[in-house]
Amino acid sequence: ITSGEMDILQAIEWVAKIGGEHVEIVPRGFDLIETPELADRIREKAAECGLFISNYPIGANFIKPDEESYRDEIEKVKQHVDIARRLGSKHMRHDVANRPIPETTIGQFEQDLPKLVQACQEIADYAAQYGITTSVENHGHFLQKSDRVQRLVTQVNRPNFRTLLDIGNFLVVDENPVAAVKNNLPYASMVHLKDFFYRAPHRKPGEMWRTTPNGFFWRGAIVGHGDIDMYEVIRAIKTSGYDGNISIEFEGAEECKLGTRIGFENARRIWNEV
Numbered sequence: 001i002t003s004g005e006m007d008i009l010q011a012i013e014w015v016a017k018i019g020g021e022h023v024e025i026v027p028r029g030f031d032l033i034e035t036p037e038l039a040d041r042i043r044e045k046a047a048e049c050g051l052f053i054s055n056y057p058i059g060a061n062f063i064k065p066d067e068e069s070y071r072d073e074i075e076k077v078k079q080h081v082d083i084a085r086r087l088g089s090k091h092m093r094h095d096v097a098n099r100p101i102p103e104t105t106i107g108q109f110e111q112d113l114p115k116l117v118q119a120c121q122e123i124a125d126y127a128a129q130y131g132i133t134t135s136v137e138n139h140g141h142f143l144q145k146s147d148r149v150q151r152l153v154t155q156v157n158r159p160n161f162r163t164l165l166d167i168g169n170f171l172v173v174d175e176n177p178v179a180a181v182k183n184n185l186p187y188a189s190m191v192h193l194k195d196f197f198y199r200a201p202h203r204k205p206g207e208m209w210r211t212t213p214n215g216f217f218w219r220g221a222i223v224g225h226g227d228i229d230m231y232e233v234i235r236a237i238k239t240s241g242y243d244g245n246i247s248i249e250f251e252g253a254e255e256c257k258l259g260t261r262i263g264f265e266n267a268r269r270i271w272n273e274v
Contacts, residue, residue, distance in 0.1 A: 009045045016049035024055040032083045039086045054245040056084040057093035062119040085130045093135045093164045104142045117155045124161040137164040144173045146180040163187045168194030178232045185240045194249040195226030220251030222259045224266030235274040
């Protein structure tokens with residue numbers, strides 16, 4: 001989509017072609033608030049391809065300098081709830097908070113938490129009238145560890161506010177993915193399967209690698225190719241009784257369609273083996 005090789009409608013066709021059953025609509029390169037008619041075309045294309053729209057993930061940040069901008073952000077996210085409804089999706093992930101890494105301390109998190117809870121409650125209550133479940137994903141460093149996600153979800157205390165459980169993102173903050181997945185599965189409304197390579201600080205692997213807050217190195221991998229114990233993660237998901245949707249997320253160096261297709265095939269194979 002970024003290169004112009006496909007538009008979102010062609011991407012939906014491609015997902016169906018490789019055997020996908022559902023698709024998430026992430027508004028990158030298009031804005032469905034500005035072009036709501038595109039939401040209708042996306043919904044119709046998915047139905048034509050035999051897919052359903054499983055989730056509508058958007059960005060948001062409720063850490064604001066004043067009450068007016070805080071309220072504006074909440075109202076903007078509510079507009080996206082309307083778009084999720086128009087898409088026919090029963091799930092919508094919205095981000096909650098972002099801070100620079102030096103400010104991602106537990107003390108800062110506890111200080112910010114009441115305003116984050118209030119915003120998530122209001123949006124979840126708005127979404128409830130349409131039967132939509134909202135969720136927070138474990139990413140962005142500030143809300144990435146399993147215990148912080150749990151704390152927000154339990155404090156919001158709404159049946160339709162859950163977590164989008166990304167199995168890979170825990171590693172980016174040096175948390176064991178298998179343990180973290182087990183911690184948060186009871187709160188999950190959706191799962192992303194993702195894989196990473198992970199190296200100790202002394203390894204210094206060079207280009208294409210990023211660092212965790214503790215100085216470890218990581219970069220994206222095809223699902224099943226990286227250092228996450230995918231068999232144990234998928235076994236945990238399968239035996240937990242989780243019955244929601246699962247998506248493939250690919251952030252590796254390989255060509256994106258290739259990496260996604262191989263990851264998708266690996267995930268299905270591993271699911272059947274465990």
